[in-house]
Amino acid sequence: xxxxxxxxxxxxxxxxxxxxxxxxxxxxxxxxxxxxxxxxxxxxxxxxxxxxxxxxxxxxxxxxxxxxxxxxxxxxxxxxxxxxxxxxxxxxxxxxxxxxxxxxxxxxxxxxxxxxxxxxxxxxxxxxxxxxxxxxxxxxxxxxxxxxxxxxxxxxxxxxxxxxxxxxxxxxxxxxxxxxxxxxxxxxxxxxxxxxxxxxxxxxxxxxxxxxxxxxxxxxxxxxxxxxxxxxxxxxxxxxxxxxxxxxxxxxxxxxxxxxxxxxxxxxxxxxxxxxxxxxxxxxxxxxxxxxxxxxxxxx
Numbered sequence: 001x002x003x004x005x006x007x008x009x010x011x012x013x014x015x016x017x018x019x020x021x022x023x024x025x026x027x028x029x030x031x032x033x034x035x036x037x038x039x040x041x042x043x044x045x046x047x048x049x050x051x052x053x054x055x056x057x058x059x060x061x062x063x064x065x066x067x068x069x070x071x072x073x074x075x076x077x078x079x080x081x082x083x084x085x086x087x088x089x090x091x092x093x094x095x096x097x098x099x100x101x102x103x104x105x106x107x108x109x110x111x112x113x114x115x116x117x118x119x120x121x122x123x124x125x126x127x128x129x130x131x132x133x134x135x136x137x138x139x140x141x142x143x144x145x146x147x148x149x150x151x152x153x154x155x156x157x158x159x160x161x162x163x164x165x166x167x168x169x170x171x172x173x174x175x176x177x178x179x180x181x182x183x184x185x186x187x188x189x190x191x192x193x194x195x196x197x198x199x200x201x202x203x204x205x206x207x208x209x210x211x212x213x214x215x216x217x218x219x220x221x222x223x224x225x226x227x228x229x230x231x232x233x234x235x236x237x238x239x240x241x242x243x244x245x246x247x248x249x250x251x252x253x254x255x256x257x258x259x260x261x262x263x264x265x266x267x268x269x270x271x272x273x274x275x276x277x278x279x280x281x282x283x284x285x286x287x288x289x290x291x292x293x294x295x296x297x298x299x300x
Contacts, residue, residue: 082142109183122177128170
């Protein structure tokens with residue numbers, strides 16, 4: 001008589017198959033989680049710690065340049081932070097494997113279909129993670145903008161043309177695929193925990209990164225105030241006198257401000273105004289040209 005009560009003929013993925021065989025650590029659903037396992041809580045804590053660590057260090061670097069002052073190079077400082085983040089992430093993944101293996105497995109997840117799904121999810125997740133790092137580079141991936149190493153343009157190639165945060169999504173998918181591969185219901189919950197932590201981190205990282213680049217754009221803009229955005233050339237006497245006043249501040253153009261019209265009063269001032277505009281752009285016109293450029297870049 002079979003000790004498995006005649007269920008040996010059932011498929012291996014059926015929930016009742018080998019439910020009482022200790023070495024497979026299968027569970028019938030009564031004890032799906034072994035809360036007393038230290039590996040479970042170690043992973044939960046490490047997953048929460050990682051984004052807190054790198055955001056705290058990066059923001060301190062942005063405000064105080066602590067690492068840059070120590071190593072005397074923002075690039076070297078970014079590389080050191082990259083090594084730290086990569087090492088902590090690797091240790092977290094090690095804890096995840098330990099937590100998954102320490103918890104009961106669910107026999108139904110041994111179905112070949114789940115194995116195929118697990119492989120697809122893991123491959124997709126790793127593709128998103130690796131391609132993101134390739135597209136951004138080391139400094140783009142590991143918070144180089146907090147060190148003042150800004151990217152010159154927004155990356156729109158794969159995988160950023162598919163997902164806005166492919167690295168975080170890819171990491172969550174990799175954890176999900178691993179949980180399915182090891183038939184771990186607890187692993188599925190832990191993969192969801194990874195995504196929750198990343199979602200919270202994005203609510204702080206995204207706006208702060210936007211603030212960094214917004215501040216950089218303001219620095220690149222001219223401090224000269226502008227009062228209008230019209231592109232039509234100024235022709236009224238008040239605007240013309242304003243241009244003369246602006247030019248008079250340049251010592252090498254003082255003599256041009258005293259030039260008298262030599263033709264009829266109706267055409268002479270307009271002609272000299274165009275000549276002055278062709279020679280030196282006024283602050284108002286320069287501001288209008290930058291505004292056009294910025295609107296164009298945002299529209300893209």
